[in-house]
Amino acid sequence: MQTHEIRERFTQHFVQSGHEAVPSASLILDDPNLLFVNAGMVPFKPYFLGQQNPPFPQGKATSIQKCVRTLDIEEVGITTRHNTFFQMAGNFSFGQYFKKGAIEQAWSLLTGDVEQGGYGLDPERLWVTVYLDDDEAAEIWEQHIGVPSERIQRLGMADNYWSMGIPGPCGPCSEIYYDRGPEYGKEGGPIADDNRYMEIWNLVFMEKERGEGIGKGNFEILGDLPKKNIDTGLGVERVACILQGVDNVYETDLLRPVIDVAEEVTGTKYEDPDTDRINDIRFRVIADHSRTAMMIILDGVTPGNVGRGYILRRLLRRIIRSARLLGAQGKTMERFMNTIMDTMTPSYPEIAEQRERILKVALAEETAFLRTLESGTHLFEQAAGQVKAQGGATLSGQEAFTLHDTYGFPIDLTLEMASEAGLKVDEEGFHKLMAEQVARAKADSQAKKHGHADLSVYRQFVDEHPTEFTGFEELNSNSKVLGLIRDGQQVQEAAEGDEVEVILDVTPLYAESGGQLGDRGTIEAGGTVLRVGDVQKVGKKLWVHKATVEQGGLIVGDDVQALVDPAWRHAARQAHSATHLIHAALREVLGPTAVQAGSMNKPGYLRFDFNYTDALSPQQLEQIQAISNQAVDADWQVNTIETSLEEAKAMGAMALFGENYGEVVRVVEIGGPFSMELCGGTHVSHSSQIGPVAVLGESSVGSGVRRIEAYSGLDSFRYLSKERALVEGVASSLKAKSEEVPERVAALTQKLKEAEKTIAELHRKQLLSGTAEMLAGAEDVAGVQFVHQQLPKGTEAKDLRTLATDLKQKLGGAPGVVVLGAEDARSRVPFVVGVTKVAIDQGLSAKELAAVVGQYVNGNGGGKADMAQGSGAQIGGFSQAVAAVREALNS
Template identity: 70%
Template sequence: MQTHEIRQRFIEHFKKAGHTEVPSASLILDDPNLLFVNAGMVPFKPYFLGQQNPPYKTATSIQKCVRTLDIEEVGITTRHNTFFQMAGNFSFGDYFKEGAIENAWKLLTNTLEDGGFGFDPDRLWVTVFHDDEEAAEIWENKIGVPAERIQRMGMEDNYWSMGVPGPCGPCSEIYYDRGPEHGRDGGPIADEHRYMEIWNLVFMQFERGAGDKKGNFPILGELPQKNIDTGMGVERLACLLQGVDNVYETDLLRPVIDEAEKLTGATYGAQHSDDVRFRVIADHCRTGLMLILDGVTPGNEGRGYILRRLLRRIIRSARLLGATGNTMEALMNTVRQTMTPSYPEIADNWERIRSVAVGEEKAFLKTLESGSRLYEGHAAEVKKSGASRLPGDVAFTLHDTHGFPIDLTMEMAAEDGLTVDRAGFDTLMAEQKARAKADNKAKKHGHADESVYRPFVDNHPTVFTGYTQLEDEGCVLGLVADGALADVASEGQTVQVILDRTPFYAEAGGQMADRGELRGASFIGDVTDVQKVGKKVWLHQVTVTGGELAVGHKVTAVVSPSWRHQARQAHSGTHLIHAALRQVLGPTAVQAGSLNKPGYLRFDFNYGQQLSPSQMRDIEQIANGAVDADYTVHTIETSLDEAKKMGAMALFGENYGSQVRVVEIGGPFSLELCGGIHVEHSSQIGPIAVLGESSVGSGIRRIEAYTGMDSFTHLSKDKALVADLATSLKTPSEEIPERIEVLTAKLKVAEKQLQQLRNQQLLSQVGELVNSAVEINGIQLVAQELPEGVGAGDLRTIALDAKSRLGSRPAVVLFASQDNGKVPFVAAVTDSAVARGVKAGELVRTFGDKVQGRGGGKPQMAQGSGSSASGIAAGIEAVKEVVSTV
């Protein structure tokens, strides 16, 4: 029975029993305690905790789950998987123990014709909590399971809670006896390998108190309503119904292993170390695909780091098995074929999934090659010294300078019989983070001790009035100069000014702070920056340009109208770009950072590949279409829950209060949580000129654009440039691309002809080159650097011609040149020189070391390429040395 049929039978069984089918939730839920959904009941937690009223009394689902605590164990045994599917049925105050037990038993034991799984009842065992007499009585007297196949277990095995105060209750688990060939008699208590657990029924009926470990907590009483939470492992059931020993042999994962065999040339089942790598590939490919499907992109923190780690373990495992080329696309395509019957959305998102996975492979292969060489050198030094631990500073340098992950360093060290000074590594990482934090704080607050602001944060929060006005009167509550409180600031001095109220926007949400002035009866100063402390106090950085400012003075705070106008154009323009991006690239292209300043915006977003010119045009057109539509911009103050119900987008990782501000542009066109300053109508943004997009990190792209007059100025310059080109080329502006293409083609032809003439001239000079041969150790050596621009193919032709002119005598020819920043080189050796022990392949390797390159070939002919032209002369001398020693 195929896995997708197992899923379907489960759902149909419970739908016939009156349950509401609930689709699997995303692997990423808004739960601060979870990196990923790790159990089937997680999406229903608010109902079990009484936080929300369920819209149904009973439900059933097949939930996607990921657990990553045991990544290192994956593959070593066949029991660990990072991704799995949990089939479950749930009751919220409806049926209880008897209903849950009957539903499970019928599905397992009913015949295939009746919609069941057809298990032999005589091979099923059950366990109950040691004092749960009610469950034991139901199993024995209502279901008919013999008493000897009902076993009792304690809190560790048959009692459930979430690990914190809240709902809890006893469990009853169902096991299948796989037969004596899998272990000893005696039921689950004796051998859980032979007796495989397939279903866990949780009877959620009590409330527990605080405790320090599982089982060590008080039971406070019964819950107001009794609930059912069950979980049946789809993969485990597939093992039994497909007659295989473990999940890696099922229809979902064995095809991935088969594909890995083709790509690597290794054989699954031949040796344990290889089997581990095959299982890592199969498990991680499936998990990686499902994470990318749900919007995760490779990164250096949180979910992104987990995905990156999984993908890189796949790549390295394939390399260790013998793969030499790219493998990710073929492996992921196999997962697509096995998983799409259950998750049709994979097909719709395949191109994005493929590009993310392939992009990570390309990036990591470069890191793997260079980092592995560096690691091997350090590991060799450690072994040579007789030590067994790789120093923490070495691991830190590999990670920080060369991008080599610490977990990979630890894995490779373990394979070499070494350990890593992880404590030393962690110390250096902590020091680096502390330095970065201190640098950032210094930039924002001038090295001030933040304790100086504490009285203001606690007692005098700043009232911000800038949403509705550009000018306001305020009282100077405090002055901070050089990190200390001050009473007075004089002309020429720069200080931080704390006001009781201000119209100045403090830098936040990617929007730069306002600029303007503070004016008093005998004072004037320029406001050059505004920052927040404790999210409550505005710090105005003010340079006193006239008079004197003192604590207690009344001032008028005036925001520059032009600055504010252009800044809000850029901020609202950013929202339009974000909305356009999601229309063009899909809902997973979400914000990863932004900067808005007058006339300019940049927007970072999660996406795994470069955008095409047509995508860029579409984004610009959609954004400007929204400008032209003159949408009204609404700001709504509401609760966070209401904002989410409205569909407002929140930035992942951002901490929001209970009350939030929603910015709506054109209704459903753009709806985001945002505390920034915006235009009243989208037409006020003016034209948006997209400058381009680029990569700012693995999986993160950046779009830059101008707005308003800056956009107009940029477009005017482009227009003038096009006009100048049209005049120079004597062609209408709309025909410029075609004209340039024709000229470029002609130029390439001319360059090719010129190079051919140069090469013919060189060939005519081969005789002179041969005549320049020097005899070393009885061997004729022609070693020259040829003129710049001679490519690898022409070098080979010239070298073969020179070799043929040298006849049958022992001779060596080596030519090199500089071509488009590269250093191609070729060695040709006559048969009689080969007989003397000179081999072309060894010569190019010797030469390649001097020009930071590599090469190879046969004894008579070999070639390569390097990157350092400054090493050509040294390379020729090294070749002479080789010839002189044969």
């Protein structure tokens, strides 16, 4: 049974029993505690906590949720049952059925006849575990389902008490295991051997709420949830192992094809998937990480140095590294990505639409990392050379950590190359530094978690009094004050000077979302005026007005008037509509792979981030600006349509990756097919109202992500007026017409370059004029002509190298050594060591002598036997360095 069919059977089983099928949420949710969705229940957390009422008429839902867990990336592939990406099939009850209903439905699907939609597992091979004191669950299993008592085992909190690992819902659980047979381990149930007995389903009886704490059992139980709920999770990949008759999750129809391709491109055989052979682990890393990286890119993440982007970068680089260590030459990512997209598309059809973009992101990172490997190899060789030069045999943990942390050079390759060079690596020191880094990261993460505001103060408003937004139709509304919040606590009144959050039943003020900043305005009642500086959403339903009481006072229950600042709204609408024009123009110029990665617009200004690997040319930027302004000139009507998500997509409307849309979505259409996007923001009614659009430029904001910035409306006019005045000023200075300025500036630039070239040549001749005097002062040290000189302050490293090269040439066939140093304009101490060919034949090396100089000027150097250079920080040590070189020549 293929994985796609396993998913379908699960969904149909629960739909037929009254559950509403809910599509998988994006891996990226607006949850400050999570980088990625890591459990099937995460999208349902507000319903379990009682923050929101579940939108399911029968109070039951089912989903196949995409999940990613990244805490133990380094352990992937060592065991054959865990993946970083996995699919969690779940059924959920919000105050409907509880333990008995959950157990019955799980059992009927697992053991049900295949012809009737079940999985057909042998009941005699199923074992269950329950929480230590959960007699109710044990009784249901034994008395109602008929599982013998000897196949029901009790485990403690570490195994059979579930939470997300952070504050939120929790409760005891009951797990279902499948006995794979004696060939996989010893008898005795899950307690005896969790390899033979594979966990396939976890039934969580969610009835408590936990507080802060670390670990699986070290947390406080805050109390009961408002209702007893059910959250279950069936591991799709593990069930696939059983139903496909394979040994592990890497042998299923989803991942084995990637391993087959890896065998082909590396020339290495994946031999025994149940052993910990290092090569087999690398194959599993390639398969696992290819799928995880692909799914993360699908949901809009691009490689970067922090957060989700850093996780993605690590995954992609581990794929490349593993393939290289298996023997791959050149690029392999395209084969891996195409293969995993083929296996996953039946379950996720949206992959087909994004195939080109996914490939582009992955291949760009591969190209960048291969360059890193090349430069890292050079850095390793320098470090290893210094170790050998000093008579050592071990590369320090600090050197290995620097290569890994600063330059992205993997420790596996460092170990391999050190072995080839006859060196060892201080692995203990390396891992100690890594552990310190992880500890710092965890401490920072905990600090950030504790820094998040407690949203429980808004809970009753989210469910009982969601805000009615009237801002699409009007700029002022009559409202009632439902709540006041100051310093995180509900209060009954606010006085003049107070900064307070105001919750209204009705508001025309737009709350920040979709890249558009919240409206500015006022809340007024009689002599009371509150200045609204920001509006934010809580739980997607509640508008929170952050305001200052400028005069008078406000009491909960007051009738007020909420007013939008019309100038702010007008300019904000212009910028948001201009963002849509820029997006459409981008896709027209660059093609469909230029996908939105984020945006921000405020009155008169917008920035638009998009996934694209190459910098845009001036001609492309000019095209984008021209197309946008042609749309303004066309005076197209801007239409908004409310419809279902499916119908919106059928119309061709674009959706933003990582965004979770409700059943009813709002489509903003400008010029028919020109621009059609899902958007909840405010817009002009005709494109001409946007005014001129002025593109400021574009830049990189991360690997594979570019950013365009632009002005709209009056801000655009002001910018263009300023630019015109600047050009006219330059034209006046040049005594030329405006259209002649580029040509005249180009001519002046060329003259400047020629002048600089002449000056450089004069400087070189002046510099070399002193070499005769330096040669005259050469010392004869043990038959070697030793030329040394501390040059005047301000002499640069390139000047020292020019001098050293000339001095070596003038020494001719004599054995000679040149040592030059100076303090440059930035108070650094560059130095150069040159050795003639005859001196090299006698055993001297510029690279080794540069290491000697570096010790005395508080720096280091490197290079080749004939020429080496370096930099230090202490010019006062140069004379000692010269003496040390003289001593080295004498020895």
